[in-house]
């Protein structure tokens with residue numbers, strides 16, 4: 437029987453709570469320790485109260501998106517993992533001024549769905565996200581980017597629920613896009629519930645062709661059919677993590693079923709049943725060898741929970 441906060445939460449929260457959840461199922465690395473609880477929040481009105489409850493009861497919590505940039509450590513996450521559901525998945529046009537269309541998009545919307553939606557309507561600016569398997573919330577938090585573009589380029593507003601359970605709107609002056617991060621009040625530790633993007637106009641055929649080209653480039657350079665979190669390490673200033681890892685002779689290096697991809701040295705792949713411990717051990721060896729060889733510290737891009 438559950439005790440303490442778990443019992444209280446089970447009595448208080450009207451929806452489903454999953455207990456002792458192996459987080460491998462929620463990470464594209466297909467590995468990860470166990471979370472004490474996982475709650476999918478489908479109704480936007482329920483989120484602020486839940487955050488307040490967790491904070492008041494001093495229960496650790498973390499929101500995740502589509503799990504394409506996280507790894508829950510082997511020892512697990514002692515707290516509640518939140519996922520945003522149904523009511524956080526909408527896409528809508530808010531205004532059209534001159535050539536600029538402002539969209540409001542829910543944080544749970546998949547990037548793939550969003551780019552399909554915009555391309556069909558001839559709205560230009562988000563094509564670079566094609567092939568990034570994240571959600572809008574996770575992508576805003578990470579300032580996801582590719583091929584010279586990043587989400588921050590067309591992001592003009594962020595709606596979030598802060599740790600006090602207050603809903604707030606950040607405008608463009610309130611946040612600063614950074615390399616794989618977004619600086620602004622509440623972005624690192626609150627829940628992003630939606631985002632506003634300003635997009636230009638272009639013929640759908642042109643946008644489709646651009647998307648096809650980006651997908652071809654991905655297929656040519658990235659490992660296919662293997663579990664990963666995309667680029668595992670951030671690129672150090674003026675260099676590329678993949679180049680350094682390859683130059684250190686680490687392609688193909690393994691710890692259990694975790695391996696440095698032969699195809700792209702900054703992809704750490706799960707070739708079978710790698711555990712979070714295998715992945716973290718491999719990460720540490722790579723950091724140590726690159727540090728020894730080049731005096732460069734590689735910082736993980738993947739968030740370890």
Ligand SMILES: Cc1cc2nc3c(=O)[nH]c(=O)nc-3n(C[C@H](O)[C@H](O)[C@H](O)COP(=O)(O)OP(=O)(O)OC[C@H]3O[C@@H](n4cnc5c(N)ncnc54)[C@H](O)[C@@H]3O)c2cc1C
Pocket residue numbers: 464498499500501502503504505506520543567568569570571572573574575576577578579580581582623626627628629664665666667739
């Ligand atoms: C095959 C592959 C290719 C990839 N290619 C790219 C690429 O080209 N460019 C790139 O930038 N990334 C890439 N990634 C990494 C990843 O897809 C992006 O970082 C993506 O934006 C993460 O979104 P997510 O929803 O999966 O977030 P998650 O992995 O679930 O979470 C990432 C972080 O964001 C936080 N977070 C998630 N949702 C919210 C929310 N609603 N509010 C507040 N915080 C939140 C989490 O707590 C965590 O700290 C790739 C990954 C894979 C597997």
